[in-house]
Amino acid sequence: MTHIELPSYLDQSADVKDRFDRMKQRPVTLKVNNLHKKFMSSHGEVVALKDINFETYKREFVCVIGPSGCGKSTLIRILAGLETPTSGEVLLDGKAVDGPSQERGMVFQGYTLFPWLTIKKNVMFGLEMAGHSKASSEEQAFQWIDLVGLSKFANAYPHQLSGGMKQRVAIARALANQPRILLMDEPFGALDAQTRAKMQSYLHEIWKNIDVTILFITHDLDEAIYLADRVLVLKANPGEVHEMIEVPVPHPRSPDDLLSPEFLATKKRLEELIHPPETDVAINQDHLNMVRMVSIDNEVESVF
Amino acid sequence: MKLSNLFAVGKKLDNQQRITVSIFSFLLPIFIWSLVSYAPFIWHPKVEISSPGEVGYFKQGMLIDREIFDKEVEAAINESKTIPQGTPANPIYLPAPHEVVIALYTAFTTEPKRRSEKWLHESLWDSIQVIFWGFVLSSLFGVPLGILAGTYDVFSKLFEPFIEFFRYLPAPAFGALAVAVLGIYDAPKIAIIFIGTFFQQVLVVSNTTRKLDPALLEAAMTLGAKKLSLLFRVVIPGIITHLYKDLRLLLGWAWTYLIVAELIGTSSGITWFITQQARYKNFENVFAAIIIIGVIGLTTDLILAALGKKMFIWEKSKAKA
Ligand SMILES: Nc1ncnc2c1ncn2[C@@H]1O[C@H](COP(=O)(O)OP(=O)(O)O)[C@@H](O)[C@H]1O
Ligand SMILES: [Mg+2]
Numbered sequence A: 001m002t003h004i005e006l007p008s009y010l011d012q013s014a015d016v017k018d019r020f021d022r023m024k025q026r027p028v029t030l031k032v033n034n035l036h037k038k039f040m041s042s043h044g045e046v047v048a049l050k051d052i053n054f055e056t057y058k059r060e061f062v063c064v065i066g067p068s069g070c071g072k073s074t075l076i077r078i079l080a081g082l083e084t085p086t087s088g089e090v091l092l093d094g095k096a097v098d099g100p101s102q103e104r105g106m107v108f109q110g111y112t113l114f115p116w117l118t119i120k121k122n123v124m125f126g127l128e129m130a131g132h133s134k135a136s137s138e139e140q141a142f143q144w145i146d147l148v149g150l151s152k153f154a155n156a157y158p159h160q161l162s163g164g165m166k167q168r169v170a171i172a173r174a175l176a177n178q179p180r181i182l183l184m185d186e187p188f189g190a191l192d193a194q195t196r197a198k199m200q201s202y203l204h205e206i207w208k209n210i211d212v213t214i215l216f217i218t219h220d221l222d223e224a225i226y227l228a229d230r231v232l233v234l235k236a237n238p239g240e241v242h243e244m245i246e247v248p249v250p251h252p253r254s255p256d257d258l259l260s261p262e263f264l265a266t267k268k269r270l271e272e273l274i275h276p277p278e279t280d281v282a283i284n285q286d287h288l289n290m291v292r293m294v295s296i297d298n299e300v301e302s303v304f
Numbered sequence B: 001m002k003l004s005n006l007f008a009v010g011k012k013l014d015n016q017q018r019i020t021v022s023i024f025s026f027l028l029p030i031f032i033w034s035l036v037s038y039a040p041f042i043w044h045p046k047v048e049i050s051s052p053g054e055v056g057y058f059k060q061g062m063l064i065d066r067e068i069f070d071k072e073v074e075a076a077i078n079e080s081k082t083i084p085q086g087t088p089a090n091p092i093y094l095p096a097p098h099e100v101v102i103a104l105y106t107a108f109t110t111e112p113k114r115r116s117e118k119w120l121h122e123s124l125w126d127s128i129q130v131i132f133w134g135f136v137l138s139s140l141f142g143v144p145l146g147i148l149a150g151t152y153d154v155f156s157k158l159f160e161p162f163i164e165f166f167r168y169l170p171a172p173a174f175g176a177l178a179v180a181v182l183g184i185y186d187a188p189k190i191a192i193i194f195i196g197t198f199f200q201q202v203l204v205v206s207n208t209t210r211k212l213d214p215a216l217l218e219a220a221m222t223l224g225a226k227k228l229s230l231l232f233r234v235v236i237p238g239i240i241t242h243l244y245k246d247l248r249l250l251l252g253w254a255w256t257y258l259i260v261a262e263l264i265g266t267s268s269g270i271t272w273f274i275t276q277q278a279r280y281k282n283f284e285n286v287f288a289a290i291i292i293i294g295v296i297g298l299t300t301d302l303i304l305a306a307l308g309k310k311m312f313i314w315e316k317s318k319a320k321a
Helices: A013-021 A073-078 A118-128 A134-147 A163-176 A193-209 A221-227 A255-259 A259-273 A280-285 B001-007 B015-038 B066-080 B097-109 B121-152 B153-166 B171-182 B187-210 B214-220 B225-254 B258-263 B269-279 B283-311
Strands: A027-043 A045-055 A061-065 A087-092 A103-109 A182-187 A212-216 A230-235 A238-248 B046-051 B062-064 B085-089
Touching: A013 B283, A027 A212, A045 A118, A045 A212, A061 A073, A061 B269, A073 A103, A073 A182, A103 A163, A103 B214, A118 A134, A118 A163, A118 B225, A134 A221, A163 A182, A163 A193, A182 B001, A182 B225, A182 B258, A193 A221, A212 B283, A221 A255, A221 A259, A238 A259, A255 A259, A259 B153, B001 B015, B015 B097, B046 B066, B097 B121, B097 B283, B121 B153, B121 B187, B121 B225, B121 B258, B121 B269, B121 B283, B153 B187, B171 B258, B187 B225, B187 B258, B214 B225, B225 B258, B225 B283, B258 B269, B269 B283
Parallel strands: A061 A212, A061 A230, A103 A182, A182 A212
Antiparallel strands: A027 A045, A027 A087, A230 A238, B046 B062, B046 B085
16 A cells, blocks of 8 residues: 555654653653453453553653553543542652542543533632632633633633533643643543544643643544654553654654654554455455445436 | 424424414313303203203203103103203303303302301412422422432432332322321321322422533542532532422322322311302302312413523523523
8 A cells, every 4th residue: 555665653852752851851750560450240250451561750751552442441440539449559750549539630531511610610620629729729710711711701601602612611720730740541542533633632741841741532533643752552352562662753743744754654554553464255255245236227227 | 384384393383373373272271161151062061951841840940851841741741731841051060161250259259158167268368378388398298309319320329219109109098197286277287298298399300410511520529529518509500490390290289189188187278169069059159169279270380480580591592692
């Protein structure tokens, strides 16, 4: 299929290599050690995650990618403390994670804004939980709402906002608590392509200007490469680490990079990992039993 | 407006159509009632005697089965006596609409027969108070218990099995017991409303609470919310609109226990009025009273619905959005 000769995804320019070297000097934010997760279901035991090990550095942007059902959500929920691992441990700044807390912010695919609160009150929620006074929460909330460009909507209710705007509020709400790490589970999965691209740029802007590490789940290869410093590739049944890929595309990134050789090389590698070439048997078994169902004297004889 | 538009599957009518059709929902039964009352050929199984002729037991104004009347007429013709006269009529228990409309007015303006008896509006006020206290007391306990059971599995398992059992026991069955314990006045009546409402209420509220999107709770936890703040800042505001709708529905059920409740101990309130009027065969007054109950019920619900729209502004434009 590829007629152009692509470089290897492992080839890094001097600048990129230098950046990765410096990144690895940074303190480790999140460390995941020998993480296992089994679910008991009516069909018996499901191994959702098997022996996951990885770490993220301070202010790094890591994307997690893998086929549907490989345990991405399970992993991020364990990191958030919403689910307990069967064995293994998660360390944040060296301290073991035990239950949810505001130092690990989370953004869900389904927005999860509180419908009974205005945008401002939604963003104030975490601040008030953390014991900030009403006045101080309000002031900070306004800053964050301004940061995501929604000042005009501070007193609107969530249902009055579009999907992209809701997700910006959700990001502001999570960031207002100044978490050490921001966990995002397919946050843009429900958005249309255009809004999605815009949100990716916004998120990059925010990330560059704020002291936060981001772990971002997606099943969109382009999104992963465009956003991430490194991509954690999982495989399914059981969910295991395939490879941790260092994205060779230099920063700052723009939508034009989607066609750069580094980008395409990385994408090719991800495709190999996630959609392994199908065997002939599989292809032969999976086809439609199509017969011609158009009458012979149809006005349009053929669609070609 | 095309007529077929009215029958589009799963489509909402526009506002104008909805109001028109809603009015028809009242007009239709009234129309059927009028038809049966005013068109003699539809039912009218009786004959109201206007002149008894020479039939000994006929009296003017008497209602007689049509068959008996016809037989007597035939007999009168055969024996060449004066023929009795009469007009077709419905049984006394089905008064015509205009009679009920007049009764609706006179019921409020006629003085009670005895000094000790109450005016209709006083009886109604008694009934409303019984309903109010029964429902408020039930909600005071039922709503918190329901929310607890819906939030914490331990309370669910602690309360719900017994309540599931108890709700099958008919509230009126506790009438005699309530009188023995609480006396003959309003207390046992309030107790019956309470028993009739409370157990359903706990189950309905706990069910509503369980329907809260768990993702909202998870989001709140990642924002630092813990036990009590989860309950008061997320669970309760999260279910409040549904809870309010539940309570409106349950208030309707409470009314259905009213008649039984008021028969317990000394008969009182609107039920006393109805039984009294039925005894005097003033069925137009009975109908008037029943209609008044319906009007009060519907009006309270409409007022509560309007209040709900005011209180829960975040719900208001959801339907449009
Ligand atoms: N609560 C649960 N109980 C039982 N099985 C679960 C539960 N949550 C997830 N699983 C299973 O774990 C696997 C991974 O699920 P998930 O983490 O949601 O995958 P992904 O997000 O990558 O699509 C799936 O096979 C799923 O059926
Ligand atoms: Mg998922």
